[in-house]
Amino acid sequence: MTTNTTTAPTRAARRTDPAKPKRRSGQSAYPYWFYLPAALIYATLFLVPTFASFFFSFTRWNLTEFTWIGMDNFVQFFSEEALLKGLTNTFIYGVVTSVLKVVLGMLLAVLLTSQIIARGYLRSIIFFPVLLSSIGVGIVFTVLMDPSTGLINKALAVVGIDGPAWLTDPAWALMSVAFVDVWKGVGLATVIFIAGIVSIPSEYFEAAKMDGASPVKCFFNITLPLARPATATVIILSLIGGLRSFDLIWAMTKGGPGFTSDVIASVIFKQYQAGFYGLSTAGNVVLFLIVTAVIVPLSMFLNRKEVEA
Amino acid sequence: MIFTPKRRWPAIAGSVTAAALVLTGCSAGGGGNSDAKTITWLVDNTENTITYAEKLAEDFNAANPDIRVEIETRPQGGDGDNIVKTRLATGDMADVFSYNTGSLFQQINPEQNLVPLTGEPYMDNVSDSFKPVVAAGDDVYGVPVGTGSAGAVLYNKKVFEELGLSVPKTWEEFMENSRKIKDSGTAAIIQSYQTTWTSQLFVLGDFANVAAANPTFAEDYTANKVKYATDPAAIKGFEHLEEAYKAGLFNEDFASTTYPQALEKLANGDGAQYPILSFALPELKVSYPDQLNDIGLFPLPGDDPAKNPLTIWLPGGVYLPKSTENVEEAKKFLAFIASTEGCDSQTEAVGANGPYLVEGCDLPDDVPTAVKDMLPFFDDETRNSPALEFLSPVKGPALEQITVEVGSGIRSAKDGAALYDADVTKQAKQLNLPGWN
Numbered sequence A: 001m002t003t004n005t006t007t008a009p010t011r012a013a014r015r016t017d018p019a020k021p022k023r024r025s026g027q028s029a030y031p032y033w034f035y036l037p038a039a040l041i042y043a044t045l046f047l048v049p050t051f052a053s054f055f056f057s058f059t060r061w062n063l064t065e066f067t068w069i070g071m072d073n074f075v076q077f078f079s080e081e082a083l084l085k086g087l088t089n090t091f092i093y094g095v096v097t098s099v100l101k102v103v104l105g106m107l108l109a110v111l112l113t114s115q116i117i118a119r120g121y122l123r124s125i126i127f128f129p130v131l132l133s134s135i136g137v138g139i140v141f142t143v144l145m146d147p148s149t150g151l152i153n154k155a156l157a158v159v160g161i162d163g164p165a166w167l168t169d170p171a172w173a174l175m176s177v178a179f180v181d182v183w184k185g186v187g188l189a190t191v192i193f194i195a196g197i198v199s200i201p202s203e204y205f206e207a208a209k210m211d212g213a214s215p216v217k218c219f220f221n222i223t224l225p226l227a228r229p230a231t232a233t234v235i236i237l238s239l240i241g242g243l244r245s246f247d248l249i250w251a252m253t254k255g256g257p258g259f260t261s262d263v264i265a266s267v268i269f270k271q272y273q274a275g276f277y278g279l280s281t282a283g284n285v286v287l288f289l290i291v292t293a294v295i296v297p298l299s300m301f302l303n304r305k306e307v308e309a
Numbered sequence B: 001m002i003f004t005p006k007r008r009w010p011a012i013a014g015s016v017t018a019a020a021l022v023l024t025g026c027s028a029g030g031g032g033n034s035d036a037k038t039i040t041w042l043v044d045n046t047e048n049t050i051t052y053a054e055k056l057a058e059d060f061n062a063a064n065p066d067i068r069v070e071i072e073t074r075p076q077g078g079d080g081d082n083i084v085k086t087r088l089a090t091g092d093m094a095d096v097f098s099y100n101t102g103s104l105f106q107q108i109n110p111e112q113n114l115v116p117l118t119g120e121p122y123m124d125n126v127s128d129s130f131k132p133v134v135a136a137g138d139d140v141y142g143v144p145v146g147t148g149s150a151g152a153v154l155y156n157k158k159v160f161e162e163l164g165l166s167v168p169k170t171w172e173e174f175m176e177n178s179r180k181i182k183d184s185g186t187a188a189i190i191q192s193y194q195t196t197w198t199s200q201l202f203v204l205g206d207f208a209n210v211a212a213a214n215p216t217f218a219e220d221y222t223a224n225k226v227k228y229a230t231d232p233a234a235i236k237g238f239e240h241l242e243e244a245y246k247a248g249l250f251n252e253d254f255a256s257t258t259y260p261q262a263l264e265k266l267a268n269g270d271g272a273q274y275p276i277l278s279f280a281l282p283e284l285k286v287s288y289p290d291q292l293n294d295i296g297l298f299p300l301p302g303d304d305p306a307k308n309p310l311t312i313w314l315p316g317g318v319y320l321p322k323s324t325e326n327v328e329e330a331k332k333f334l335a336f337i338a339s340t341e342g343c344d345s346q347t348e349a350v351g352a353n354g355p356y357l358v359e360g361c362d363l364p365d366d367v368p369t370a371v372k373d374m375l376p377f378f379d380d381e382t383r384n385s386p387a388l389e390f391l392s393p394v395k396g397p398a399l400e401q402i403t404v405e406v407g408s409g410i411r412s413a414k415d416g417a418a419l420y421d422a423d424v425t426k427q428a429k430q431l432n433l434p435g436w437n
Helices: A002-018 A032-056 A072-079 A082-112 A119-131 A133-143 A149-160 A172-196 A201-209 A215-226 A228-244 A247-252 A262-272 A278-309 B002-029 B046-061 B077-089 B120-124 B157-163 B171-183 B194-202 B207-214 B217-221 B236-246 B258-267 B280-287 B327-337 B339-349 B369-378 B399-407 B413-430
Strands: A060-061 A066-068 B037-044 B067-074 B096-099 B141-145 B149-156 B185-188 B271-277 B293-299 B311-312 B316-319 B385-386
Touching: A032 A060, A032 A172, A032 A278, A032 B002, A060 A278, A060 B185, A066 A172, A066 B120, A072 A082, A072 A278, A082 A172, A082 A215, A082 A228, A082 A262, A119 A172, A119 B120, A133 A149, A133 A172, A133 A247, A172 A228, A172 B339, A201 A215, A215 A228, A228 A278, A247 A262, A278 B217, A278 B413, B002 B194, B037 B077, B037 B327, B046 B067, B046 B293, B046 B327, B046 B339, B096 B258, B120 B327, B141 B327, B149 B157, B149 B369, B157 B171, B171 B236, B171 B271, B185 B327, B194 B236, B194 B271, B194 B399, B207 B217, B207 B236, B207 B311, B207 B385, B236 B399, B236 B413, B258 B271, B258 B280, B271 B280, B293 B369, B311 B369, B327 B339
Parallel strands: B037 B067, B037 B096, B185 B271, B311 B385
Antiparallel strands: A060 A066, B096 B316, B141 B316, B149 B271, B149 B293, B149 B311
């Protein structure tokens, strides 16, 4: 009501009287047509596909025609034996990579914020793997991890260790991929931690030293709590990345041997490959819900703590 | 001086562009006879296909100077399927096109989209074992292009000779041979699970044995009346795979071996037997030409030595869409493909990797040994059966993962077969097949 009645007079007034405030509550800075291009792009590329995918997840769909089948896709998806395996694997993968990235990233960040030589150079080296393509990394590590001809097992053999069949032993496959994921992603975590650590005022450390605090105490009582925002960011980013991870797993094991290193995303992709478009769309909806269900409470928890601290 | 390298670039770029213009101008201007009618032929984009397609087009043009055939290509796999379906649906299909036979052929609505070729004189040249896989309703719709193949065991004859082994006719004999080969220090059976599709051969290549034991299996299978897990003949493929794994007959690095590495092992005699599709022969020919004739072929053995049938893969078909305006010219071209001249033209282009399904087409004497081993099975209809995928639209997408698990001892044969049945059910439901929903 108010906006409707006041719009016209205000516009007219604004032109004649520049001294009046330019913006009022409920009135935007730009005319509506100015929003139109962005709104169109948003609607066609984001809104429509999102709702279309919710719709198609209830259908049997071959890209040209569809049949409404209600919840059948979800029932099918959850009765899929590979899915149960994929679901557990997804959580294992997400937690393992996330924890390792936090721990290693923090330790590396402490190292790289110390007074070592060639610090800038070393800092950039840790970031290099992040810049590589996952597929390329996957292919290279597949060769390195070959049980008989791979460099890793040959190196282990020199020191007398009989290395496992990294990617083809069902007990190792998922962990091997997770290790490569950590190698590739720890650089990003380190950089975030470095930023967190250098923003801690040096007075705290000086004061602690004056009071005779040990380095371990400094780390646990100053660095760790004050770098909490960085920790929260790293946990959330790496957990989201871990839960929806796909490219590295696909490049290295394709979910194999058999189904032993399948994650939700690779199960979904296989349904696409088979032409089960409705079913895989349902899988994507499930993945979306799972990621949301994990990340939203976690992020609320981490951010609340941050405020209290 | 310092600047010369930089200055060269524009010059090089300029001359490359000029050369490209000249070349393209040349090919567009070529073609000769301006009265010639042009028909288009859509084929897949594998090198093998393009090579024989161009040769066929050239030879056809030599025999029929007033008709020119222009090759169009499409991707393979799902993308190719979509292109074919879309172009058929929009009436925009090439004058003739190559496409799969069997279950994929049924999915392009032949009765609605294609011109039936049933009464055509050249259909008499087409082998009777090909006609069912391009038939819908009462009509047949395609002529074969390319050669037949087999899902069988390729074996190294030298290893067999050294150990004094003969070709096994039953599974028992096969296992006995394999144990002897293993004891001699050679890998008895090559498996290559890094290339997952290769793991399926124990099951897919065993189908002729299933069909021999139960002639109506394919039909009942499509109608959801028989299952792999419960049919005593069908589950054998899974059981054999499990048995061979448990007996330790595979190459030690089976889990990380790739398909090309497996072919290398076979050619060099590091492994003796490799259950695989005979599509491997052209690849062996390119990579190991000297050892090609050391390689022989026998069917995956079953229980009955008297039957011992071969599971065969039929070639693709060439079809005539209803949308074409050049029916007469296109039919002439189909007649050429289904003639001995057509086979000769393909052999000249890519060599013969299996028998043609056109009557009267002889293979040259210098065909690889493994192809010679295949021929008797193709000649006698009671000694072969097309693979299940040519007889039924039902095929689950996860078979290769399941057979990797069974062949690696992760899952039992019984479990694997049951899991495959569940996979198949899912696919049949997606296709809306009657009897499954």
